[in-house]
Amino acid sequence: MSIAYFNGDYLPLDQVRISPLDRGFLFGDSVYEVIPSYAGEFFLLPEHLERLARSLEAIRIPNPFAPAEWTALLTDLLVRNADPATPDLGVYLQVTRGVAPRDHAFPADARPTVLAMASPIRPLPEAVRVEGVAAVTAEDCRWERCDIKATTLLANVLNRQEAMERGAVEAVLLRDGKLTEGAASNVFVVLDGRVITPPLDASVLPGVTRWRVLELARELGYPVEERGVSADELARAGEIWLTSSTREILPVTRLDDHAVGAGLPGPVWQAVHAAYQAAKPGAQVRTPMQSGGSA
Ligand SMILES: Cc1ncc(COP(=O)(O)O)c(C=O)c1O
CATH class of the missing domain: 3.30.470.10 (Aminotransferase class 4, branched-chain amino acid transferase, N-terminal domain)
Structure with missing residues (x-):
């Protein structure tokens, strides 16, 4: 116990x-x-x-x-x-x-x-590293202070349950046609080589993983943008990632009924994921299997 x-x-x-x-x-x-x-x-x-x-x-x-x-x-x-x-x-x-x-x-x-x-916290399963995960889009019906990490999570619970019932691991939320975040994660898209995530306002949680991933992407030399992402851009994204403290950076390879990019974890995810693994305490004693492998 x-x-x-x-x-x-x-x-x-x-x-x-x-x-x-x-x-x-x-x-x-x-x-x-x-x-x-x-x-x-x-x-x-x-x-x-x-x-x-x-x-x-x-x-x-x-x-x-x-x-x-x-x-x-x-x-x-x-x-x-x-x-x-x-x-x-x-x-x-x-x-x-x-x-x-x-x-x-x-x-x-x-x-x-x-x-x-x-x-x-379980290491990223090999299947996820190789194949990625599925997510579904859903309407964001939460309150207007999603920047507060409150335990009042009923809308998030219902969104995540809907995702599970549709064979996905996460609901990617849209409000007024714009991406906000996941039911329990922040969301990144890669469009034309640029790493993009919605800006910090009251509609998203200021994720600690989000912050570290932005830093790592900049250090790796990717152009980074914190700006609104439309539903259309989400549908066209070459890569989509979900970030959170326990799931780290998950590559989404299916969104609703279509493949994201080539339908496999993308090259930008590979690089940022590897940098994230290397930044974690104890990274040097971790085996490639546990760390999700090198990019
Ligand atoms: C709604 C929501 N957004 C974003 C996140 C990611 O935050 P963090 O990276 O600090 O874990 C979480 C984490 O649980 C969350 O519940």
Whole structure:
């Protein structure tokens, strides 16, 4: 049983007891993060903690810890969950507004509830590296503050379920004819050799992986653009990628009923994926199989 952190204690996950009056449970009044670690070391932790601080501030929950305290707490959690069979762990952490009698307005004196738990990150399967994945387009019917990493994810859940039922791994969302992001990922397209992703506004989450992928693409010398992407451009893209902390960079080779580009993971994905693998902690001890191979 994995060990969780819950309001000051470390305990087996199945012993965590959350009040039915917790506002995270009743209202989805909470925010979260998912932070990857490789070979016992966090990847891009300061960036995740910064986004957490922004999400908390946006919904006016006081941040219960300073960055150094979060780092100590989460590192302790990693150590307690260390297992050579699963060296790469994703830490899910959630902060709710706390426990209070049910009323929509903020309670006067609730203390934030803090939960963190770890689960294995599996290496990219060989089949995905060779063949890519399928995605489907769907209408983005989420709220207007998708820049906040809130746990209120019902629309995302329904979109992802629809994708699964249509034989795909992700729903790629369109709002007013423009690409926003995936149900649980940011989306990149490659068009005429240019790496393009929608700009950061309230319709997309400022993904930490998105940020790192943009940096790597620039370092590799690709022209990079953060701009609106139309449904037509999405349909014409030579490559489409999904980025997130646990799925890293997934090459989409089928969108709805058509092949993307040549129907195989493209050359720009190969290069950026290889650079991403090389940037991860412990990359030098990883085997080519685990890292998804070289480009
Ligand atoms: C809606 C949404 N967009 C983007 C992302 C990617 O964010 P990150 O790269 O920080 O994991 C996620 C991650 O879960 C997400 O849920």
